[in-house]
Amino acid sequence: MDSALRYAETNFDRFTEELEELLRIPSVSTDSAYADDVRDAAQWLVDHFEEAGIETAEIMETDGHPIVYAAHHAGDDKPTVLVYGHYDVQPPDPLDEWESDPFEPTRRNGTIYARGACDDKGQMFMHPKAAEAYLHGEGELPVNLKFVIEGEEETGSIHLPGFIESHAHRLDADVVLISDTAMFAPGVPSITYGLRGLAYTEITLQGPNRDLHSGIYGGGVDNPVHALSDIISNLTDDNGRVAIPGFYDDVRDLTDEERKTYARLPFDEDSWMDEIGIEATRTEAGYTTLECLSARPTLDVNGIWGGYTGEGAKTVLPAKAHAKISMRLVPNQRAEDIYEKMESYLKARCPDTMSLTFRRLHGGKPVLVDTESAAMQSAKAAMGEVVGTEPVFVRNGGSIPIVADFKDILGLDSVLMGFGLDSDAIHSPNEHFAVDRFQQGIRSIIRFHEHYAASA
Numbered sequence: 001m002d003s004a005l006r007y008a009e010t011n012f013d014r015f016t017e018e019l020e021e022l023l024r025i026p027s028v029s030t031d032s033a034y035a036d037d038v039r040d041a042a043q044w045l046v047d048h049f050e051e052a053g054i055e056t057a058e059i060m061e062t063d064g065h066p067i068v069y070a071a072h073h074a075g076d077d078k079p080t081v082l083v084y085g086h087y088d089v090q091p092p093d094p095l096d097e098w099e100s101d102p103f104e105p106t107r108r109n110g111t112i113y114a115r116g117a118c119d120d121k122g123q124m125f126m127h128p129k130a131a132e133a134y135l136h137g138e139g140e141l142p143v144n145l146k147f148v149i150e151g152e153e154e155t156g157s158i159h160l161p162g163f164i165e166s167h168a169h170r171l172d173a174d175v176v177l178i179s180d181t182a183m184f185a186p187g188v189p190s191i192t193y194g195l196r197g198l199a200y201t202e203i204t205l206q207g208p209n210r211d212l213h214s215g216i217y218g219g220g221v222d223n224p225v226h227a228l229s230d231i232i233s234n235l236t237d238d239n240g241r242v243a244i245p246g247f248y249d250d251v252r253d254l255t256d257e258e259r260k261t262y263a264r265l266p267f268d269e270d271s272w273m274d275e276i277g278i279e280a281t282r283t284e285a286g287y288t289t290l291e292c293l294s295a296r297p298t299l300d301v302n303g304i305w306g307g308y309t310g311e312g313a314k315t316v317l318p319a320k321a322h323a324k325i326s327m328r329l330v331p332n333q334r335a336e337d338i339y340e341k342m343e344s345y346l347k348a349r350c351p352d353t354m355s356l357t358f359r360r361l362h363g364g365k366p367v368l369v370d371t372e373s374a375a376m377q378s379a380k381a382a383m384g385e386v387v388g389t390e391p392v393f394v395r396n397g398g399s400i401p402i403v404a405d406f407k408d409i410l411g412l413d414s415v416l417m418g419f420g421l422d423s424d425a426i427h428s429p430n431e432h433f434a435v436d437r438f439q440q441g442i443r444s445i446i447r448f449h450e451h452y453a454a455s456a
Contacts, residue, residue, distance in 0.1 A: 003138045004138050006137060007133040012442075015129045016112075022048075024114075029152050029155050038087075039065070042065070042151055054131060056071040067148060068151075069146075075144070079453060080173040082147075082173035082176045084176055085120050086124065089115050089154065090154050098430055102114060107435070118420040118426050123419060129442050131145055143453050146171060164406070164409045174375075175373075175452070176406045178416050182418055189387045190391055191393055193368065193416075196294070196330055197335060197365045199329060200324070201360060202323070202361055203228070205224040205355070206224065206355045207223065207319055208221055208319050213317070224306060227353075228321040228322075232323060245345065250332040251330055251331075258295070265290060269281070299326075300327075305321070306321030306322055329366050333366060369414065369416075371393045374452065374455040376415060377455070378452040379415050382447035383417065386447060400416075417444065417448065
């Protein structure tokens with residue numbers, strides 16, 4: 001391991017320059033205009049794996065953007081780590097809010113600014129660099145490595161579950177290692193052991209068969225925007241709880257020990273509120289803000305529209321009203337069950353003057369991983385040695401559906417060992433990733449492989 005660490009230290013400037021080269025490829029998966037760039041990024045990674053000395057590296061086609069698969073066999077007696085990441089990025093819009101070109105990496109004060117710098121090119125790229133350090137510094141790896149780097153994470157990983165099912169024999173491993181999450185705070189390394197699931201819906205209320213003149217028809221025709229607003233206003237109660245009957249039936253509540261762990265985390269609520277520009281929180285009664293952000297289920301309206309919203313006046317009574325609603329789920333809740341309960345609740349409250357359409361857009365399972373496993377303890381030891389502070393185990397309020405897919409299809413738990421920060425502006429203008437955290441990540445992954453090989 002020492003030779004691998006020395007190799008990484010000696011070549012770190014080159015590693016950073018190579019990351020910047022990858023960041024220059026505008027691999028925006030959500031926009032078909034960038035399809036060639038997405039493929040270019042995949043090919044760049046294949047070429048890079050080969051240059052690093054990885055035995056197998058290839059583009060594997062899907063019905064959408066390609067997946068990069070790479071593998072290196074170190075020995076039949078060694079454990080196998082499956083690394084997951086993604087090379088696609090979010091669109092850069094709005095461009096006028098960027099201080100520099102989103103696809104021309106710019107370093108300011110030890111930080112790289114570019115789309116994908118943190119999510120996920122910067123964090124994903126730490127893994128092939130750690131492998132290179134072992135292969136060129138030590139001459140061998142302490143573990144068998146497999147890589148699945150996809151190009152559709154930002155569009156919902158539509159084709160990845162099918163890929164995993166079809167290639168399960170090639171993806172056989174002992175654990176999945178992912179770097180696509182954030183540390184709890186600067187200088188506070190963390191390992192995510194829990195993720196919320198997701199149930200995402202779109203609802204439409206249909207009233208008259210066309211938009212109507214509000215002067216001629218107003219007062220005699222029920223307004224879908226009014227009705228939808230009324231329904232939405234009653235989806236949560238005054239205690240911050242979701243009002244859908246049975247919504248909490250299967251919720252796994254926090255244990256006393258978990259609540260004590262939350263209480264020990266260095267969370268400055270006032271600074272957190274200042275950062276996002278609010279003066280007060282609204283949480284579920286009986287739970288702290290931090291607990292509600294990651295360990296309790298939620299319901300949020302993501303968008304609502306209907307009628308005329310352009311410049312000036314247009315006096316219409318809308319024919320339709322729409323809303324998109326997401327629900328974050330916690331362990332033991334199931335998206336299908338929540339969909340059914342929500343649809344029944346909404347349809348029971350739909351006025352008899354209109355009809356309601358309920359669409360299930362996207363779902364994902366919540367995840368909870370045993371913190372005492374060999375892999376989780378290896379990650380804790382590795383990050384602690386590099387950062388110099390004992391890592392904390394945390395739950396994350398977001399959803400990474402593929403983590404549940406790895407468990408369901410391959411039977412594998414995932415170690416979520418991320419080096420981003422919530423303040424890195426992922427999905428926003430001026431996304432960035434600190435160079436020192438990129439370096440810490442490479443060192444930590446090197447140490448993880450050594451610790452895991454010794455403990456597995």
